[in-house]
Amino acid sequence: MPSDTDGLSIGQxxxxxxxxxxxxxxxxxxxxxxxxxxxxxxxxRVYAEQDVEWLRVCVILRASGMPLPAIxxxxxxxxxxxxxxxxxxxxxxxxxxxxNAQLExxxxxxxLIEFKVRVYEDILDHGHGCALPAEPPRQESPAPAx
Amino acid sequence: MPSDTDGLSIGQxxxxxxxxxxxxxxxxxxxxxxxxxxxxxxxxRVYAEQDVEWLRVCVILRASGMPLPAIxxxxxxxxxxxxxxxxxxxxxxxxxxxxNAQLExxxxxxxLIEFKVRVYEDILDHGHGCALPAEPPRQESPAPAx
DNA sequence: CCTTGACCTGGAGCCGGCTCCAACCCCTGG
DNA sequence: CCAGGGGTTGGAGCCGGCTCCAGGTCAAGG
Numbered sequence: 001m002p003s004d005t006d007g008l009s010i011g012q013x014x015x016x017x018x019x020x021x022x023x024x025x026x027x028x029x030x031x032x033x034x035x036x037x038x039x040x041x042x043x044x045r046v047y048a049e050q051d052v053e054w055l056r057v058c059v060i061l062r063a064s065g066m067p068l069p070a071i072x073x074x075x076x077x078x079x080x081x082x083x084x085x086x087x088x089x090x091x092x093x094x095x096x097x098x099x100n101a102q103l104e105x106x107x108x109x110x111x112l113i114e115f116k117v118r119v120y121e122d123i124l125d126h127g128h129g130c131a132l133p134a135e136p137p138r139q140e141s142p143a144p145a146x
Numbered sequence: 147m148p149s150d151t152d153g154l155s156i157g158q159x160x161x162x163x164x165x166x167x168x169x170x171x172x173x174x175x176x177x178x179x180x181x182x183x184x185x186x187x188x189x190x191r192v193y194a195e196q197d198v199e200w201l202r203v204c205v206i207l208r209a210s211g212m213p214l215p216a217i218x219x220x221x222x223x224x225x226x227x228x229x230x231x232x233x234x235x236x237x238x239x240x241x242x243x244x245x246n247a248q249l250e251x252x253x254x255x256x257x258l259i260e261f262k263v264r265v266y267e268d269i270l271d272h273g274h275g276c277a278l279p280a281e282p283p284r285q286e287s288p289a290p291a292x
Numbered sequence: 293c294c295t296t297g298a299c300c301t302g303g304a305g306c307c308g309g310c311t312c313c314a315a316c317c318c319c320t321g322g
Numbered sequence: 323c324c325a326g327g328g329g330t331t332g333g334a335g336c337c338g339g340c341t342c343c344a345g346g347t348c349a350a351g352g
Contacts, residue, residue: 011328021329022311030309042318044329057258064255068309089266096259099252106249109210112203113242120235157298167299168341176339188348190299214339 007038007046017055024055031072032058034079054078064099153184153192163201170201177218178204180225200224210245 014021028037034054038046054075061071070091077088160167174183180200184192200221207217216237223234 009329020311023309025330026310040329042329043331044318060255060258062309063251064259085266085269089263089270092259092263092266096256096263099256099259103249103252103256105209106245106252109206110242110245110249112206113210113238113245117235117238117242120231120238123231124235155298156300166341169339171300172340188299189301190348208339 006049007040008048008052010045010047013047013052013055016052017059019055019059027055027058027068030068032068032075034075061095064095065102066095066098070095152195153186154194154198156191156193159193159198159201162198163205165201165205173201173204173214176214178214178221180221207241210241211248212241212244216241 008016010021010024013019014024017024019027027033033051035051037051038048040046058071061074062068074088074091077084077091154162156167156170159165160170163170165173173179179197181197183197184194186192204217207220208214212220220234220237223230223237
């Protein structure tokens with residue numbers, strides 16, 4: 001266990017990032033890291049705190065649906081060092097827009113789901129009362145199918 | 147084209163739902179429909195407006211990440227008719243929670259992304275000024291990796 | 293009559309993102 | 323000395339959700 005001078009084993013990084021060791025090696029193969037991982041005697045990977053930070057960013061980008069190739073590109077730019085900030089900015093802005101679109105879509109889906117939840121709650125509470133609690137979820141018909 | 151008395155071809159349903167004809171047949175095989183699709187001479191599918199409404203619900207459930215097996219279950223309950231509303235309600239409530247969790251996660255991811263966008267904007271505008279625009283995105287360190 | 297186009301079927305293929313396997317290495321403690 | 327635990331590798335497998343293919347049927351129009 002290379003704990004001296006903040007070197008971390010793959011298992012420790014897995015714990016800290018929530019990724020599996022499989023996934024960590026996979027990400028490395030996929031070129032998602034900003035720099036080659038150091039190796040200890042016997043070829044074991046030795047990560048630095050820096051790597052963990054980067055991986056945490058990766059986790060968040062993944063969680064927000066950024067595909068691996070895009071993360072790879074971002075990693076590549078980051079690895080290149082200063083000078084390409086506009087490229088990184090563009091990439092992030094694009095991703096921000098897809099996240100906003102996701103949020104919008106998810107929000108509208110939630111409207112429908114909540115509408116239906118209310119419908120069923122009413123059916124169960126009031127015998128099966130009040131014919132449709134008016135409130136077509138944002139644009140589009142309530143589509144009371146199902 | 148069976149346009150009389152509101153019968154729709156698979157192609158028309160594809161247009162109206164945004165799903166491909168492939169996907170429509172696939173969903174049918176997967177048991178996502180609430181009732182068997184009627185067939186015209188030659189075995190061609192004939193959909194009713196009702197089916198389109200249900201499929202639009204499916205699209206929204208998919209868009210919000212409900213897996214096919216869950217939709218199948220919901221379809222099964224809906225097909226059974228009245229009497230199982232509590233089952234449907236439970237299913238929808240569970241899904242609502244996963245959607246809320248997604249929204250939460252996505253929102254937090256967005257915080258990080260916007261933070262980084264701001265960082266790069268500042269670098270590009272002000273030469274590369276103001277050392278880190280303070281504002282750790284909700285809990286957790288800003289992790290300025292990358 | 294023949295083409296065109298929309299439809300049918302069963303089954304195969306693809307893509308993204310992991311996830312696991314076999315076989316091996318190495319360090320540590322008992 | 324030897325067992326166990328945690329590494330290493332290349333490559334295979336899996337899962338969800340489509341997506342497509344080959345080969346066929348049918349109806350309408352030129």
